[in-house]
Amino acid sequence: MCTISGLWPVTRDRGPILSELIDDLVLSVSDFVALLNQTLEFAYPSVTITGELANVRVSKGKWLYFDLKDELASVKFFGTVYQLPGPLEDGMLVQVRGVPRLHPLYGFSVTVQHIQPSGEGAIRRAADLLQAKLTAEGLFDESRKRPLPYPPQRIGLITSSESAAYADFTKILKARWGGLDIELIDVQVQGEAAVEQIVRAVEHFNAQAQPPDILVLTRGGGSAEDLAAFSTEQVTRAVAGSRVPTLVAIGHEVDISLAELAADQRASTPSNAAELLVPDRREVLAALKNYRQQLGQFAGASVQLARQSLQASQTWLDERIIQLIKHQTTHVQQQAHLLEALSPQAILRRGYAVVRLEGKATRGKGLKRGAIVNVELSEALFDAKIEKIEEI
């Protein structure tokens, strides 16, 4: 490629010298292209153009070609699909920032730096197209939603620290709960830089060795254009791809951004996000008070139960002992009767006698005629002399 640096020490106020030079100059085609590009770069380092999309096509899944046109003119543009906020289609009104240049072979085009739908209708249409595409991919499936930790300990917060959303969110959090570690990545929440900054913040939190318990992405309400970043493919995919559970709250009334649809949970406003995230300490304190009463009741019930059981044991023991004593008494009485029946006196009363020889009761063995025995009857005691003995 030729260089014309030696020919180009020119500034605007030295224009006449340039035109004199150009008049006499014969350029090669390459030199002309380079010269024109330098001129363009000088005059239009960047230009923003709005118009209707036409002939949109993607080559090799990467390169993006389209025209922008209005009633009178049409201009070619060139970029990459990575710059797209989502699928775009012919007829859509867009706003493109880019660098105009003359390609050595393919002619004039504007190299895209940033592209976004312009106007309510186009923004809505672009969001619908993207939503359809991502829905088909399953990004918004209910089955992907994870429960949020409640309450979380560490929160990764992605918002603008200047915003009312930030002030509201932290204020409500503070009023409701304490002991939270909030890590803030300050991002722009609208404008060209917003998308990249938000995506990078989500990635940063996810890349931490110990990521937070939850990511909160939030901003207050605004026009469709203000909120466009939250319906871009990049931000929506970043939210859907986060391994840390996500809560997205974009404060607006009518439409829900795609990032919210992709989040594990959405909230209607930044304040609502804080309310969903943590309980209210006043409610928890009341519950704790209740718990304490219940603790007393439960423990008391347990003691009461034990006391009742003890009483029952005592009653049983008392009854048992009385029963045992009664039983024993009866038994002893029976024994006494039996004993009474077996006593020698009772036998004597029935007419029997005890015969004793020399003080010892005898059964008759060894008795001899003439011996004196002592005879005991029930009602008399006498001595007798043995006259006759018959052996039995």
Add this chain to the structure above:
Amino acid sequence: MPKTTIDYATLSEELENIMLRLQSDDVAVDEAISLYEQGLKLTKQLEDYLAKAQNTITKLQADNK
């Protein structure tokens, strides 16, 4: 990140478990009394946490690619 505060979730779960245990039929008196004392201690800790714990906000920079 220094942990200056007790872990609320852990304490809260511990309290829930104590409440459940206390309500079961087979809890003995000694255990019930011990659970009661532990439960009271936990409610106090949790109340202190709620009364004193402050939120901290740290500003981070996202990595530059």
